[in-house]
Amino acid sequence: MDQWVSGFWGAYFGAAALMLAGAVFAFTRGVRRVAVNAAMSGIASTFFVVAFLGGLPIGNDDLLARFLAHVACAVSAVLAYLLFAILGVLRERAVRRKTAIGLALLAWGVMALGWLVPPIAALQMGMTMALGLGVLALALTLRGVVRGDRMAWAAVTGVTLMLIAIGGLGWIALERPNAPWQVHAISALAGMAYLATMAGVMWTRYSYLIELNEVMAHGPSYDPVTRMRLYTLPGQTLEQTLHQITTDGAPLGAVAITIANLYVLKKLYGLPAVNHALFVSAGRLRRSVPSGVHVGRLGNDTFLLLVPQGADSGRLLRMARNVLVRLSKSVVLNTSLQAGALEQQQTHWAAELGVGVMRLPKADPLSAGEAVVMACKMASTAVSYPSRLAWFDHGSGEIVDMPPTLY
Known part of the structure; x- marks a missing residue:
């Protein structure tokens, strides 16, 4: 024995x-x-x-x-x-x-x-x-x-x-x-x-x-729903972060993820469902990105990823694609604050996402802030794209749809 x-x-x-x-x-x-x-x-x-x-x-x-x-x-x-x-x-x-x-x-x-x-x-x-x-x-x-x-x-x-x-x-x-x-x-x-x-x-x-x-x-900039830093745009918190991670022309990647159907979710099921959706999305996002990436919430329906020492374009796009796939999966949301009614008051929901990706070969706080603004606008635009992922092509100076086969 x-x-x-x-x-x-x-x-x-x-x-x-x-x-x-x-x-x-x-x-x-x-x-x-x-x-x-x-x-x-x-x-x-x-x-x-x-x-x-x-x-x-x-x-x-x-x-x-x-x-x-x-x-x-x-x-x-x-x-x-x-x-x-x-x-x-x-x-x-x-x-x-x-x-x-x-x-x-x-x-x-x-x-x-x-x-x-x-x-x-x-x-x-x-x-x-x-x-x-x-x-x-x-x-x-x-x-x-x-x-x-x-x-x-x-x-x-x-x-x-x-x-x-x-x-x-x-x-x-x-x-x-x-x-x-x-x-x-x-x-x-x-x-x-x-x-x-x-x-x-x-x-x-x-x-x-x-x-x-x-x-x-993080003080007042901490978001208890998503349990991550809350960026404001424009705001001191984002500016401080950009100053910390941009050094002497080091490249920077910025990825903005917009959830387009949170407003509809709130109108249909109320704030508890929105908070649950944000909580689940934030958890999936944290598990989807590698270490060293700064993750935060930007506004009411957008998440922001800042990648210091700028990952190459292919790696940045693969990370954005992975985030898009993870966050798009369906989830069962609670629509009631009453603990006894959680199992009865639920709904299936899937996020409608748009992802904007920017890469600056040489970044400083000013250009990085502009890149964040651009990434957020691209994310809103990407909701209408077939791939739901928009990339800024520095060669042509245009925002392009990025099919999965290209990265």
Whole structure:
């Protein structure tokens, strides 16, 4: 059954790696609280698992038992602190300080007492502390259920799974190598489910910080519907962006995407449907463009892509074509703000698009601003083109329709 045991624990370590990757992503988005909490949870839990599975180079059984007792005390204190933070218990600085000091003293006290008893008894004391802190966290999550916290049941599930995993790992450590493979399987599955559940809880608790960072960065120019920068034309925000990305004659690509049927959608189904359409279109747009492209909303029905260090014409047109295909796909829109009526009040909708593409071989802020204006006008014109894509040909000085076969 060794292959089954290895498979289950391998899956657990894969889940832990995904959680660490999520922490790195959160860190890159500037949400350090989420990143630190997720990383510490993943690292502490994984170290606990590695130690209790016998993965440490300690050959003496008595020494290993005492070390595992210390691991149980230290890791359980760290995880308890993180759980209390997620549950909202540590909002005040004084409470955070007292909780940290209390957990540290508890861990040090249990570790010190462990040296007064045999190694196995010390390990049992450490496991008792870990399980006791888990039960305390479970009581706090149940209090959240009583108070109507919408994430409390997820937290209850996560803490319960943690208790199962800790109990199973304690059994494995005490009975090694005679622990049944079923205990390994249940412990590994509970550990994976715990990581997934708590990652979801942390993301729900703190995801608003990502949007808050965007709001703080862009100020009034942030659009909460599309969750991207809102350009004004003419406006200081666009001018600042163009100054940042145009340097000494560097080429620039500008792609404007106009949604021509938003006005009709609003008249037929109201503002909720328009907001949903913009939200979906913005999400598709972000997933359609490569990194390094500045994406924003321009006016009520237009998106703007600015490509610094100007992609060549073929690449720029291929990107525009990809955006056109992605955003033209049909979507089911909600036409009501009432949550209970979302499934009943829906309509199928597909964006009618026009895309204007400009490329400046040598760009400066002034010419770039003019190119943006031209790209927007071209996008409006392109709605009537068969290809829905308009390109400015510098050779002829004309706006031309771009069939797919040409790029």
